Amino acid sequence: MKGGRNLNNQNIREELLRKIENFDVEFIHLQFTDIMGIMKNVSITVEQLDKALDNRIMFDGSSIDGFVRIEESDMYLVPDLTTFIVFPWTNLHKEARLICDIYNMDGTPFEGCPRNTLKRVIRESEKMGYRLKVGPECEFFLFNTDEKGNPSLETHDDAGYFDLAPIDLGGNARNDMTIALKEMGFKIETSHHEAAPGQHEIDFEYDDALITADNIMTFKMVVRTIAQRNGLHATFMPKPKFGVNGSGMHLNMSLSTLENKNVFYDKNNYLQLSEIAYYFLGGLIEHARAYTALTNPTVNSYKRLVPGYEAPVLIAWSANNRSPLIRIPAERGMGTRIELRSPDPSANPYLALAATLKAGLDGIKNKIKPPEQVTSNAYEMESDEVRERGIKKLPTNLYEAIKELSKNEVIKSSLGEHVYKKFTNAALYEWNEYSKYVSLWEIDRYLKKF
Known part of the structure; x- marks a missing residue:
């Protein structure tokens, strides 16, 4: 064996x-x-x-x-x-x-092991001569706990993007996390406070897809363990609080040859992107509505993917701004990469990477060209312009995402029959339970009105 x-x-x-x-x-x-x-x-x-x-x-x-x-x-x-x-x-x-x-x-x-699922798609990629490299940007919230150790929704700070102690009271906990991760072999690139109160991000180095998926699972375990030891609760729930930014897990992706040459880079192209990079980008655009079920797998995921909170809504790309689904970071050479901005940290990293890699490979196989890039702020585009340009939107809820997945044979094949059936059954069960639940929002809005 x-x-x-x-x-x-x-x-x-x-x-x-x-x-x-x-x-x-x-x-x-x-x-x-x-x-x-x-x-x-x-x-x-x-x-x-x-x-x-x-x-x-x-x-x-x-x-x-x-x-x-x-x-x-x-x-x-x-x-x-x-x-x-x-x-x-x-x-x-x-x-x-x-x-x-x-x-x-x-x-x-x-076949139902998610790690085996990713390894199968990686073997397909390697047969084509490519190795996927991934660098994740994992965001999370730190909340206070009550006297019994149960999590609250009270943040430990009122800090914002890149703020320092003493405003960022989670700095000590985040430092402890960084030290623990380094002792476990992680190569930490950055660590900082994010935009919302109580929100943080720790980024670690690019690596092969399987190693990165393992590292994401390890990262989440370490963050939650160290937070608990600091009297805090860490959550990777995409949108734990209304009115603030949710937590994303942007995926920085590139393909290299088996000899470790970045195949996304072409110094002679206008954007210094290779034909392979454009096709991979085209595949990500083409299959976005289907793989969203894997990159954003919970009911709560779609409370983040709404206008106004720096999360993508439109299926578009840009080399200049951060508002569309995909952007091309400025670094070139070995650092040439594509940043997929929709995934959130509730995703199973093995399945999310298997699905997005499969989408990109399909783009290469079928030479799928991406649409023209969006150079203006996608958050501020009018509905008429979106329709005229034929720009699609990400699914607005889990049920819609699962229906899109069910129609897409390419992304379904990345999962295999067993994982596809079990995953969709679980997601639909969650959707049905959510649909039956009477929320506080409904009570506040309708109890006195009707």
Whole structure:
């Protein structure tokens, strides 16, 4: 049974065993992600490590949402040895983790494992000669907790974009997060307060798509853990408060050759973008309404994608401003990239990257040309101009996004039949529950009126 990156490399295994001995690790968490992007965990003692490294740790897949039925429940955890990390916040009893792929009893990769889903699309990309590099911009909120430790909606500060302490009272917590992430091997680029009170962003370095997806899951775990240790609650909910900006997870994407040459860069083009870059951009534009179900997978996601709060609404692109769905950052050469601005941090990163990579690859395969770029502020464009230019809008709610996904065979194929069915069933269940719920807004608006 195979899994992970270079899993059979004996040198990696020996190095891992040395680290465990040197750090005196006692517990190891075998982590994996369910279809909706929630991290799961099976913990073992160090005495069970050999069993784990030989891929003999089993779990009940029927207990995980979106996995399998009870009559086919036994599944294997196959650890990727390159993902070994020691948690820096554990002292008395050192703990570490390994990220795992899910395998069937017959030794084949489980098609419902989101990590396996992304790896399958990555293999398709590599057969075309391309490797996807991704740099995420993960935003989150920090809220005060009550005397029982439950989260409130009270922010710990009234700071704004790039503000410093003492206005930014979350600075200490954010510094602790940054230090913990660095100790775990992250290369942190920037850390700052975002636009809304209590909102923050920590950016880490570009990497291959699979590593980045792993890092996003690890990042969210670290942020929430360190926030709790600072008496705060961290949330990656896209829009926790009305009237302020929501939290996004912009994806900076580029393709390189297998020899690590950026194929989006062409110094002879007007914008110094290659033909491959334009086709990839065309694919992202063409399939945007369908993959939005994966990049924005909750009812709450669409409370962020509204006019007036710096989130994209129009499916357009620009090399000059940040208002459309996609912008082209100014850096060129190896830094040439496309920034997709719609995703939010509630997304399952494995599925979001699988879907957006598939969209871009389809653009390359079918030579899909992007429309003319939008040079004016997309937030201020009149409806008549939008219609005249044929510019489409992102879905306005989860149900609309799921319907768009159901009509798009390209994005559905990126997921596979199992993940597509389980994901859409879960999303539609959430939509139906939301549709039945009577909100405080309705009470305030209608109780006295009718």
